[in-house]
Each structure stands twice: as structure tokens, then as C-alpha cells.
Amino acid sequence: MGKISKLFSKILNTVSTDIGIDLGTANTLVYVKGKGVVLNEPTIVALNKKTGQLVAVGNEAKAMQGRTPIHIEVVRPLVDGVISDFEVAEEMLAYLINKVRSDMRVLVSPRMLIGVPSGITNVEMRAARDAAKNAGARDVFLIEEPIAAAIGAKLPISKANGCMIIDIGGGTTDIAVISLNGIVVSKNVRTAGDHLSAAIVSYVRDQFKVYIGDKTAEDAKVALASISHTDKDKEIVVRGRDVMTGLPREVIVTDSDVKDAISNSIDTIVEAVRDVLEKTPPEVMSDIMQKGIQLSGGGALIPGLQHLLEELLQVPVVIVPDPLRAVVRGIGIVIENFDQYEEILIDNEGEFTPSLSN
Numbered sequence: 001m002g003k004i005s006k007l008f009s010k011i012l013n014t015v016s017t018d019i020g021i022d023l024g025t026a027n028t029l030v031y032v033k034g035k036g037v038v039l040n041e042p043t044i045v046a047l048n049k050k051t052g053q054l055v056a057v058g059n060e061a062k063a064m065q066g067r068t069p070i071h072i073e074v075v076r077p078l079v080d081g082v083i084s085d086f087e088v089a090e091e092m093l094a095y096l097i098n099k100v101r102s103d104m105r106v107l108v109s110p111r112m113l114i115g116v117p118s119g120i121t122n123v124e125m126r127a128a129r130d131a132a133k134n135a136g137a138r139d140v141f142l143i144e145e146p147i148a149a150a151i152g153a154k155l156p157i158s159k160a161n162g163c164m165i166i167d168i169g170g171g172t173t174d175i176a177v178i179s180l181n182g183i184v185v186s187k188n189v190r191t192a193g194d195h196l197s198a199a200i201v202s203y204v205r206d207q208f209k210v211y212i213g214d215k216t217a218e219d220a221k222v223a224l225a226s227i228s229h230t231d232k233d234k235e236i237v238v239r240g241r242d243v244m245t246g247l248p249r250e251v252i253v254t255d256s257d258v259k260d261a262i263s264n265s266i267d268t269i270v271e272a273v274r275d276v277l278e279k280t281p282p283e284v285m286s287d288i289m290q291k292g293i294q295l296s297g298g299g300a301l302i303p304g305l306q307h308l309l310e311e312l313l314q315v316p317v318v319i320v321p322d323p324l325r326a327v328v329r330g331i332g333i334v335i336e337n338f339d340q341y342e343e344i345l346i347d348n349e350g351e352f353t354p355s356l357s358n
Helices: 002-015 059-064 086-104 122-134 145-152 193-208 214-224 255-278 282-291 305-313 323-336 338-344
Strands: 018-023 027-032 036-042 045-048 054-057 072-075 111-116 139-144 163-168 173-179 182-189 235-242 248-254 293-296 317-319
Touching: 018 086, 018 323, 027 086, 027 323, 036 059, 036 086, 036 323, 045 059, 045 086, 054 059, 054 086, 059 072, 086 122, 111 122, 111 145, 111 323, 122 139, 139 145, 139 323, 139 338, 145 163, 145 173, 145 182, 145 293, 145 323, 163 255, 163 282, 173 255, 173 282, 182 255, 193 214, 193 248, 193 255, 214 235, 214 248, 214 255, 248 255, 255 305, 293 305, 293 323, 305 317, 323 338
Parallel strands: 018 111, 111 139, 163 293, 293 317
Antiparallel strands: 018 027, 027 036, 045 054, 045 072, 163 173, 173 182, 235 248
16 A cells, blocks of 8 residues: 555656745745746735625735725734634635646645744644645645745755854744754744834834824835944835824834834844854854854845844854745745755654655
């Protein structure tokens, strides 16, 4: 029966395809074997509350955010890097899988590899795996996102040389020290891009007495977020609702305001990195000091963060190429070379898989 099962698996793999998904809190990227990244959409879904049906997914749903009638609700199915609304996440995955399969005209359900934050619980892993299964995946494997980011950054994770990566995403910041295809020390901090936006909302409310929406805060973060000092202040006009009168009002927000707003969150990330370094074995620390810490994810693009980390940690910090796609790039490398990375993947039962060879 074992030989028959393997033969059947080989046949399925020839008529199906492998799909990798970077299921992020802010954005979901889909990689198809042999084709590369085919989808990059915000992790947002618009639902009709009366019928329970999907109205829009991704960019279309994001455009509706804050502008919907009462019967349409815009939902983010992931919070802090993990699935918070199982049914909506399942529908979103099914939509994305069907979109990819219809473009490729593949009839057999695909194998799927999903990136998950390091240190997530078995329940959270099961939620991601079950959502993918119910959405139409034949087999589901999981990979920890800092390992995927390290692979995407082309770090030599299989060698007996330690390397360290900080992946600042939308919902979580993953900090990991990796050696011999495994995590030596890691920490997952649920402080990342979304929390920076939320901090800007709170700051503008407290300082200017104006309530702004999440999208406005995100736009301010992208335009103004900076850790470094500049001679010329940058500023933008933000519009919202006056806390006292309830009437429309606009205020000018500068990069100094945004810096003050996000400072506590940045401090939390820095302390988490310091904590990981303190727990890192001396020999591995020596490797990290030589090679530097790799910085990936959207947070890597915050001006001045790289130099702040270098100054506070006394370790070189390097921003990986195209940091926004480091995780999906690593997932893609694994998808294209499944058998080479079998020991680092988590299989259908939530255990590290002993073999994925065909």
C-alpha cells in the first residue's frame, strides 16, 4: 500500500500544482510553483451581513474601508499574525485559491505551504491548516515566517553558522536566531505595522482632539514615519471628526508627531531584540556580530530604524533586498525545492515533517 500511495501522490503532483501563501495581517501574497508571485492583495474582506456572502476581497475591499453602508462590513480575518475569524479567512483563501486555479486551469486540488509567525500555538496552527484544507488545499504544510524570510534573504541557514533576522510585518515582529535549519532563540512580539497605525490614531485623538480612520493613519505612517532627525520637517494634512463637536476637521501632522506617536512601539521592538540577543549562545553571537542582523518586512523601510538598532545593540544591521517580499520569496524557494527543505516544514498534523520527498 505504501508504494501505491507514493505512486498516487506522484500522479497527483504532476497534474496539480504547489501554492505558497504569505498569509499576513496586512497583505496576502500568493506564489505558484513555476510562475512566481501571482497575487498581492490586502488581507481584507467585505461581507454582506444580510446574506453572509463575500462582496469583495483584497484591493476592492480595502477601497471600501470606512465607506460602507450598514449592511456591508469590512473585516480583517487576521489579527496579530493569526486567524481571528476562521470562516472569513476560509472564504478568503478559497477565493484566492480558486482565482489562481481558474487562471491556470488546474483541476486537482493543490498542495499548499503557508507562512505562520514563530511561536504560535497548536490551536492557531490548526486554524491556519484547517482553513486552507476547507478552502480546497489537498495537503497543507506550514513554515515559520522568520525562517522563510531568512531563506528569502539567502542566508545560509543550513550551515553551523548562526544568523539573525528581524521580520517586522503588519501584525507581528518575528525575531529569530537560526542555525542548522532550526531556530536557536526566537521571540514573537505582537507589535508591528498595524500597532504603529493604531498609535497614530491615538496620538492625533489625544493631541489634536480629532478622530481619524485607520486608512488615514496608515497613509500618515507611510508618508511620515521616521526614526531619524531631518533638517526639514515633512507634514501632511489629515482629515477626521472633531472629538468635541463631531464636525469635520482637518489638522496638519508632521513627521515629529508621527515619531512621537510610534516611539513606544519602536522601544518595545528594540527591547525584544535585546532580549533575544541576551539569550543567544556566545558562539552564535560571534557569528551574528560578524554578519550582522538582517532586517525584513515593511518595518524595515522605516527611515532611521536600521541605524537606531545599530546604535542601541552595537551590532551591524542590514536591510535585506526587497524586504516586503522576503517571506514570500523564501516560501517560493521552498515550493520550488520541497525535498531540500523537508526538515524545516510543519506537516498536516502540526509536526515537523520527516519526509516530503516524492
